[in-house]
Amino acid sequence: MPKLHLKPPSRAGEDILQFEVLSSPAMESRVSEPETESVLERIAAGDANAVQECMDLYGNLVWSLARRFTRSAAEAEDAVQEVFLDVWKSAARFDAKRASEKTFVAMIARRRLIDLLRRTEARPQLVPIPEHLDFADNEHQRIEEHAELSSAERALAALRPEQRSVLLMSVYQGMSHGEIVSATGMPLGTVKSHIRRGLAEVRKALADADAVLPSDKKVSS
Amino acid sequence: MSALHERCLALLADRATRDLDDAGRRELDAILREHPEWDDDGFDLAAAALDLALHPTISSMPESVRQRLANLARSWPTDPGARGA
Numbered sequence: 001m002p003k004l005h006l007k008p009p010s011r012a013g014e015d016i017l018q019f020e021v022l023s024s025p026a027m028e029s030r031v032s033e034p035e036t037e038s039v040l041e042r043i044a045a046g047d048a049n050a051v052q053e054c055m056d057l058y059g060n061l062v063w064s065l066a067r068r069f070t071r072s073a074a075e076a077e078d079a080v081q082e083v084f085l086d087v088w089k090s091a092a093r094f095d096a097k098r099a100s101e102k103t104f105v106a107m108i109a110r111r112r113l114i115d116l117l118r119r120t121e122a123r124p125q126l127v128p129i130p131e132h133l134d135f136a137d138n139e140h141q142r143i144e145e146h147a148e149l150s151s152a153e154r155a156l157a158a159l160r161p162e163q164r165s166v167l168l169m170s171v172y173q174g175m176s177h178g179e180i181v182s183a184t185g186m187p188l189g190t191v192k193s194h195i196r197r198g199l200a201e202v203r204k205a206l207a208d209a210d211a212v213l214p215s216d217k218k219v220s221s
Numbered sequence: 222m223s224a225l226h227e228r229c230l231a232l233l234a235d236r237a238t239r240d241l242d243d244a245g246r247r248e249l250d251a252i253l254r255e256h257p258e259w260d261d262d263g264f265d266l267a268a269a270a271l272d273l274a275l276h277p278t279i280s281s282m283p284e285s286v287r288q289r290l291a292n293l294a295r296s297w298p299t300d301p302g303a304r305g306a
Contacts, residue, residue, distance in 0.1 A: 118242070200267075203264060
């Protein structure tokens, strides 16, 4: 995975972080794995074993998201169960042409956790943005996931600095739009516009990522 | 693109980034009832992909949680008609 290097402000009064993406040799050497039927497709087809496998595959991912979005382990524990119920119910909606299974599961988890935050009027744990973000280089990561995440990172790095900064505050730090307004002094409309345009660029990059994916794992626009 | 479609996209972006309040949710639901073809999780998928890319550290789920989930998984009906999805 590439490394995102956050440079400190280069001019007085400039409060927007700058980025550069450094390529990783591992990123170029990834090889495709044999394709197997998705666990979500098997759940949708009524395969009871796949329900357990889904938990084994994505339990740690969902737990990590839940811990970040909740205030305590007890809240996270309840949230994880709600997320998995949603994932299992939504399994038939998974479309391998649009996203990897991991991203789909993360999307369902984020939606449920965001709902939980709204219900409890809580806020996720605020994580400071580090000077260097080193992206994971998981050798067991499926190639379509790797291509997706690399595309997302590159799209982030290519954004205008103020768009990138706002999107990082939202997605990395979990700040609400109002909190970003307070932190940056930008008008709410500007914050929303930066987030929307930033997400649109990432979405476009995910769609364009199909050039490096196996034919049955392409992401549609 | 119409002003209503623009508004729909703005609400979908809000939904993807934890900023859709109850009024916004009702507004989005109403728009999507009128234009179901605009219902799109593209922003949600983009936010999820970014989230995964930016948070590579995955922590292990505690065994107690794993056990509760395993019980939940065992009780999950394999008959799609019984799931209430």
